[in-house]
Amino acid sequence: MPEEEEKIAPRVLVVEDETALAEIMRDYFIDADMAVDHLDHGTPAVEAILCGSYDLIVLDLMLPGKDGLEICREVRQSSDVAIIMVTAKVEEIDRLIGLELGADDYLCKPFSPRELIARARTVLRRSRGASTEAGSSSSRLSIDTTGWIARLDGKLLNLTRREFQLLEALYRRPGRxxxxxxxxDLAFPQDSEIFDRTIDSHIKNIRHKIKSTGDWDPIRSVYGVGYSFDPE
Known part of the structure; x- marks a missing residue:
C-alpha cells in the first residue's frame, strides 16, 4: 500500500510562453517529484486544464492567444483546481483581479524557483484538504461563532469583537x-466605521495574541495585496 501511494505524483500544468522560464519551472517540479506538462499558448489552455486531471496550474498572466485572467475566469466556472498566477506586472489591480477570479496564490516575476515549489506544496496541501469540513483548517485553532470564542491549543484568545470577526473570516478560507x-466586506459588512488600513492594526493585534499564546504565526502578509491564513 505505501508503495502505491509513492507512485501518485501531483500533476502540474505550466502555462508559460517564456521557454527558458518554463524549463526551469519544469526541472524544479520534477526534482520535487511532481509530473509536469507545459503549454506556451493561452488558446488551448482551458480545454487542457478541464480535461487533464491536473492538481495544480501555474498560469502566466500575459499569454499569446488568451491571457491568464480570462483562462482563470473560464476554468473557475466548472473547476476548483488549484491555480497559482504568475505575472511580470506589479500593479496591484492586476494582482487583485487575478485573486478575485479565484486564483489560490500569485508570484511576481522575477521569483525564486524554490519559492514557487514551496508555494505549490502549500497550495496542494490546501486543495487536497478542501473536502474536510469547514472550519477544520487548523487543528490548533478552534472558532466558536455562537459564543464568539477563539481558542489556540485549548487556551482562550482574548480577542475583541472585530479581531474575532477578522480572524474568523480568514480562518474559514485557509490559504486564500x-x-x-x-x-x-467579509468580516465587517455592516460596519461603516472600519477602513482599509484599520485591517493592518487588527491583524497586528491578532498576531501578537496568537504568538504570545502559542508561539505561532499562521497569518501571511502578501505584499501589495493583503493577508491569508496559512496554518501549515
Whole structure:
C-alpha cells in the first residue's frame, strides 16, 4: 500500500510562453517529484486544464492567444483546481483581479524557483484538504461563532469583537489571499466605521495574541495585496 501511494505524483500544468522560464519551472517540479506538462499558448489552455486531471496550474498572466485572467475566469466556472498566477506586472489591480477570479496564490516575476515549489506544496496541501469540513483548517485553532470564542491549543484568545470577526473570516478560507477591502466586506459588512488600513492594526493585534499564546504565526502578509491564513 505505501508503495502505491509513492507512485501518485501531483500533476502540474505550466502555462508559460517564456521557454527558458518554463524549463526551469519544469526541472524544479520534477526534482520535487511532481509530473509536469507545459503549454506556451493561452488558446488551448482551458480545454487542457478541464480535461487533464491536473492538481495544480501555474498560469502566466500575459499569454499569446488568451491571457491568464480570462483562462482563470473560464476554468473557475466548472473547476476548483488549484491555480497559482504568475505575472511580470506589479500593479496591484492586476494582482487583485487575478485573486478575485479565484486564483489560490500569485508570484511576481522575477521569483525564486524554490519559492514557487514551496508555494505549490502549500497550495496542494490546501486543495487536497478542501473536502474536510469547514472550519477544520487548523487543528490548533478552534472558532466558536455562537459564543464568539477563539481558542489556540485549548487556551482562550482574548480577542475583541472585530479581531474575532477578522480572524474568523480568514480562518474559514485557509490559504486564500484577500485584499483589505475584501476583508472589510467579509468580516465587517455592516460596519461603516472600519477602513482599509484599520485591517493592518487588527491583524497586528491578532498576531501578537496568537504568538504570545502559542508561539505561532499562521497569518501571511502578501505584499501589495493583503493577508491569508496559512496554518501549515
Amino acid at each position: 489571499v484577500f485584499s483589505r477591502s475584501q476583508l472589510l
